[in-house]
Amino acid sequence: MKLERKWARMCLVLLLMAILSLGELALVHGNLFVTVAILIQFVLFFIAAGVVRHIGLRCAHCGKYDCPPRWNPGRRFYCPNCGEPFIFDDEEDER
């Protein structure tokens, strides 16, 4: 079973949104309510990225570890638990 690239990308987009929401902190000039709202937003994006990764990028063989999200095919990662490669739906099978 292969991992779907769309989950890796969704995870990366959510992480980017989390970072961008931290960037908003520079604009609020100490408004406590807005600062707290932005921090909550950051945490929610961060959690959402973790959930997407855990659901969509889990090791297909043992289910113990999640694959690091990658936007494009390239470097291959291996499960630290069972040693099986993480293969995405846009990559070739390992021979």
Ligand SMILES: [Zn+2]
């Ligand atoms: Zn595994």
